[in-house]
Every structure is written in structure tokens, then in C-alpha cells.
Amino acid sequence: MKLLIILPAFNEATVIIPVIRQLKAVGKTLPVDSQICVVNDGSTDKTAAVCEAEKVVVLSHLINCGLGASLATGLAYARRNNFDFAITIDSDGQHDPHDLIHLLKPLMKGKADVVIGSRMLVKNNQMPWLRQLNNHLFNWLTYFFFQVKTSDSLSGFRGFNRRAIQLIKLKTERMEVSNEFFSEINRNHLRFIEVSIKVIYTEYSLAKGVKPGTVFAIIFRLLLRLVR
């Protein structure tokens, strides 16, 4: 069985190498053959070059298309190359590669089609309060729009089995993709569970991600997606 680990990356040359090396090390311990695929989303730094030097698959967008577009490219690669499982993970080092197995196990055992790594299931998690508030708002919106209950709708650590890889068709291109995954779970009647994951916050990772100021833009684009 084959697993594709998808890393969307936009100007991550300074942080992505340790992530790739850890993923390679953890990948060797997994009960499946794993391959790492970096989707270089039109980076203007040396992201593509440093990843190619690590001998991983690098899919390069000619221009910056956004997080959602990068994830869709990774899933399209998984479909084309007949992968059994795909896991998306952030390339800024905020996820612990050792949690890969926790996402993979339910997929291998056939317990779920989609597994979301939730940062909110950890007691006393270190998530800043503003991010927690943001997350709660988006969890509520996800339930309101797509009727799927989740504790972490903005998590970038997600696992998919072959059925989910085949069925999920993303339409959004930017940060709103995190919520669109739940729309696809609902539309395709995919079985979905959450597992607890660790999260490593650094100044670098905190500077990225969904910010409260972008809430309205994301909601607007989600609405556009519904009527498009």
C-alpha cells in the first residue's frame, strides 16, 4: 500500500528541510510505502530547489494559486498515481510527523474515509486564545453551511483513503479550502473522524494561517463557491 504525504509550500525554503527530513525518518517506520510530495505554489524563494535537493517529488505551480489549489494539485497527483492514502501536512513545522501514524491507522483499518488531526482535542492545548476564538467561529460556520460537526475546521493535518482521494473535488483556491473539505465530506457522504494531534507553535507558524481579519473574506468566498 502506498501513502502520499502532501506538503503545500509557498516561500518556505528556510523551514521546510527539517520537516522533510523528519517525515522521511518517520515514513520509514510506517506500515506502508510513503512518498513525499511538495507542492511549490509559485514560491519566489528557493523552496523548489531545496526540496528537489532532498529527492522528493516537487510539483511547481508557475504562479501563486493559494493553499486550496496546492492541496488539490497534491490530491490530483495521488489520484493519477494510484495512491491508497494521502495525508496533508503543513510545511512550516507546526505538525509533529510522529502523528502521521495516528491519522493513518483509522484509514488502514477502514474506520474512516477522512481523518482530521484536531489540535483542540488536546487538553490544555497551547493555541493562542485569538486563534481558538477564530477556530470556534469557523467550526460553527462549517456546521451552519455544511452540517458537519468538527472541533478543528482549520486543521491542515488531514488524511484520506482512496475513496476520499477519488471523490473530493475542491473548487476553492485559498484558505477557505479548510472548510470546503467538510462540504466535500458532506456531499460525498464520506465517513469522517478526528484524532488528537500535537502542535508546535513557533513565531514563524503563528505569523501564518487564517487570521481574524480574513474571516469575512473567507466567508464571502465560501458563499461564492456555493453559488458558482
Added chain:
Amino acid sequence: MSNFLPIQIIFAVFLLFAASRVWLRLKDGSLNVISFIFWFGLFILALIGVFEPELTSIVAQKVGINRGSDAVIYASIILLFYLIFRTNILLENLRHDLTQLVRLISLQSKK
């Protein structure tokens, strides 16, 4: 002609120019018939409103607005909101098409 106010003449010239552009877009095939009817009809209605302002007042009173000019402004605001919304959808669709092209190129480069 001498009975018309200068503003009516300016509006009429602009609306006739706009209607002529719509006609030309239909002729060169960049506008479909439904869009042509919508835009041409809109500009002709506006032209009628410019020369017969009392007609707008009749319509305004029927929908519960006192002045015809107010009704025109309200209708314009609603139309502008709708057009901005349509433009956003068009931009999102274009962005989506562009992304698909970028994705295809990136996937084919790995074959």
C-alpha cells in the same frame, strides 16, 4: 429640443453612446442575445426616464417611494450590488480556470 435641460442632453448622449456599444458588442459576437436585451433595454428605459421624468415618479409611487429620482437611485444601487456580485463570480471562475491550467502544467511536468 430647447425645452430640455443641459443635464438631460448630457445623459441622453451618454445613454445613446452606451446603447450603441451594446449593439456593436452583439454584432461582433462578444455579447449574447439575453445580455443584449438586458443592457439595451436598461439603457433605453433610462433614456425614457431622462426625457419623461414623471414616468419614474408614477413607478416610484406604485412601489411606495415618493420621488421618481429616489426610485432611480435605489434601483441603481441594487443593480450595482448585483453587478459587483456577478463580477466577483466571474473573477472566481477565471481564477479557477487559471488554477486548473497551472495544475495541469505542474502535473504534466512530472510525467
